[in-house]
Amino acid sequence: MTDTASTARQGALDALPMFLPAVPFALVLGIAIMGSGLLPLLGWSSSPIIYGGASQLTLLTLLGDGAAVAAAVTAALIVNARHLMYSAAMAPVFQQQPPWFRWVGPYFLVDQVFVLSMLRANEEPAAFRAYYLGVGVTFWLLWMIATASAMVVGPIVPREWQLGFAVPVLFTALLVIGVDRWPKAAAAGVAAAVTLLAADLPHRSGLLLGAVAGIVAGILIEKARG
Amino acid sequence: MSALLAIVLSGIGTYFSRAVFILALANRRIPRPFRLAMEYVGPSVMAALVATMLVGPQGQIAAGPAELSALVVAALLAWKTRNHLLTLGGGMAVFWVVRALGAL
DSSP: OHHHHHHHHHHHHHHHHHHHHHHHHHHHHHHHHHHHSSSSHHHTTHHHHOOHHHHHHHHHHHHHHTTEEEEEHHHHHHTTTHHHHHHHHHHHHTTOOOHHHHHHHGOOOOHHHHHHHHHTSSSSSHHHHHHHHHHHHHHHHHHHHHHHHHHHHHHHHHHGGGGHHHHHHHHHHHHHHHOOSSHHHHHHHHHHHHHHHTTTTGGGHHHHHHHHHHHHHHHHHHHOOO | OOHHHHHHHHHHHHHHHHHHHHHHHHTTOHHHHHHHHHHHHHHHHHHHHHHHHHOOOSBBBBOOOHHHHHHHHHHHHHHHOOOOHHHHHHHHHHHHHHHHHHOO
């Protein structure tokens, strides 16, 4: 039992440095929540309910912009479609876990938890579970605290700084860091161009049109190259 | 109330996207075309989101020299450093400096 506890503690310790990249996210999200016009507690409830920075940011920014619920939710979900890949990669590891953990575990499956716990995929099921929960619960707690703190800090910043512009800057960072070969850059270019051309469509639906156009363009380019 | 609905729906969808293979399809292989499509979801959605944020409520382009130069610098920083924090800081710094210059 002490073994399990120390494994969980190791997970918690490993989670701490991994949280650093999430800090700017939390800050921008806090500002976006306060700028969205939603009740602060309602906006913050997205942290425990959705628990995914990019999805939360997308949803709250679009809702604040007056987007339709269906468009905002669809956009928020496709932003985090990579979770499907995590789920698929984790499935064999979770096969050896008890049912309760197969239900509870996925809730904590964010990028950093995936990266850290995959390194322990070959350990004993009980040790893996302890480590996963150590990382997952620590990361979750930090996210709850960080997003709440950012909502307090955000509004203190003078309005003229226009901190809301940090949202597109951060998404640009995510975009560029995610591009590891040129068809992805082409897909991004097509997506941006189509979104701008479709900017007149109601409820920001040009966003979805642009995203789909980019995905199709990327696949076609990859196919053409063989 | 519609905001709460949107948050709850997104929460259910997000949980489902993390749980689906773990709960149900553990031994199935993901079809290749689907895997390929998912690779392009990230860049396409991010680019579309950034483009959306540069457009005003009436569909007009709402980005000036400060916004555009900040995003170009952010893209370069992200490409060179692969660091979110540095990219955010650098992009915002350029945004503020160019805007201050424009206001002179």
